[in-house]
Amino acid sequence: MIEIKNVSKSFGDKEILKDISAVMETGKTNLIIGTSGSGKTVLQKCMVGLFEVDSGDIIFDGKDLTTMSEEDRKELRQQIGMLFQGSALFDSMTVEQNVKFPLDMFTKWNHQKKMDRVNDVLERVELKGTNKKRPAEISGGMKKRVGIARAIVLKPKYLFCDEPNSGLDPQTSMVIDKLIHEITKENNMTTVINTHDMNSVMEIGENILYLYQGKKEWEGNNKEIIFNKSARLNEFIFASEFLKDAKDMRMLEEKGIIDNDRNMEDIMRDGGANLVIGEEDRKE
Amino acid sequence: MKLFSSIGAYLLMMKGMFTKPENFKMYWKELMHQSVEIGLGSLGIVAVISVFMGAVSAVQTAYQLTSPILPKETISQIVRDTVILEFAPTLVCIVLAGVVGSKIAGELGNMRVSEQIDALEIMGINTKSYLVAPKILGALITIPLLVILAMVLGIWGGRLAGSLGGILSADTYDRGLLENFVPKNVWFALVKAYTFAFIISSVSSFYGYNVKGGALEIGRASTIAVITSCILILFADYLLAFFIL
DSSP: OEEEEEEEEEEETTTEEEEEEEEEEETSSEEESSSSSSSSHHHHHHHSSSOOEEEEEEEETTTTTTTHHHHHHHHHHHEEEOOOOOOOOTTTTTTTHHHHHHHHHHHOOOHHHHHHHHHHHHHHHOOTTTOOOGGGOHHHHHHHHHHHHHHHHOSEEEEEESTTTTTTHHHHHHHHHHHHHHHHHHOOEEEEEOOOHHHHHHHSEEEEEEEEEEEEEEETTTTTTTGGHHHHHHHHHTSSSHHHHHHHHHHHTTSBBBBBBBOHHHHHOGGGGGSOOGGGGGOO | HHHHHHHHHHOOOOOOTTTTOOHHHHHHHHHHHIIIIIIIHHHHHHHHHHHHHHHHHHHHHHOOOTTSOOHHHHHHEEEEEEIIIIIIIIHHHHHHIIIHHHHHHHHHHHHHTTTHHHHHHHTTTHHHIIIIHHHHHHHHHHHHHHHHHHHHHHHHHHHHHHHHTTSSHHHHHHHHHHHOOOHHHHHHHHHHHHHHHHHHHHHHHHHHHTTSSSHHHHHHHHHHHHHHHHHHHHHHHHHHHHHHH
């Protein structure tokens, strides 16, 4: 579990984060959402210690990152895996070398044991057989999967993902979301994801924190978000006509105007075409 | 004000390099990699420049020495001393500031912009000691060796130009090389080589490591790194000559 307590951060005169408190739960995919410039990335970078907070605490299972020594911080960081927006793979290394790098640096395992672990994680992210390829030779989705493999190779307790779906097509985005969600459950990790992708919010948003201009505006989960009362959050999530339709449909369903056996996530996953209310879907 | 904050940031980067390596074997591997990149990567250009600078030096010295009183051996003595004292350490390092400096700044700048440095930091690796220190040590190992090679090839280039151009025979040239030789000059050239190697690698690392922005800034950082290194090399060259010679 990661607790964020009254965190504030400024760059010069500009206040980026304003007194944010939240809890990132273990075994769940915790999403930080918000428009560009809302402070998501800064908050995540504060959480992993790349930026120092001006005030407040960031507590990893009882250990406060903001007050710990550099040595303790190094130790903690070995329990953190991070998937970057652009994957941040080492250009000069192959896929295998990228994934093996943390093992080379932090373990004294023999070569065979390292290779077994590398092949295990590559198989887990469905990239078996790509060991010798370089980052420039693989697609964006594959790069993200290599990034996930590298992030989880040391079996971290905490996984951070900065906009894992940026630059990916919707289908690949869903694959990545599903993968992160499954890995979180399998390893009982505390996963924190920065995103503004509404598909991710609806698919894997078990705990959602909405930031607006550096302030916490709303907190909840993907079941609650559709009916939230925050005008700013509604403006953000219903920016798409598709989701507006989805909300209207849920309203109709709630009022008993339509009877649909499928749940909301199924409807949304099926795509916009199914949101047209046909005669056969009406109760009356 | 900006100059002072840059100097402060540069000194902090230097201080940040001195930490216990997370894994000595990996650091050693990186040092060897950088030594090969800097040393072998610049070998060709250094060899070509050195031969021609020696050759041109011989031809131009012969052109200027018109007095019949001066023996022909003077040509090889002048070539030897200018190559050892100035051309091999300074000219070669100015060229290396362009070749090696832009490469270091570009590599680190790209790693910064593509968040590879952040990725290493998140893993708990001190990126200053893992990325910057091997570059500086690699340069300190290989650049003085390149300068020694440049001295040898420069003097050989002068001999070749002298004999092929009918300026002076190879025997006369060799005889001149052995006359009035001051070993201190070689030592002085090596002091210069180590100083310039440190300037090239540390200044370029500083600009590359602190790139902010995108691809355009990487190019800018490389250019500033090369310009700053060249100016500092020339400044240090003057100071060393003033205080040591």
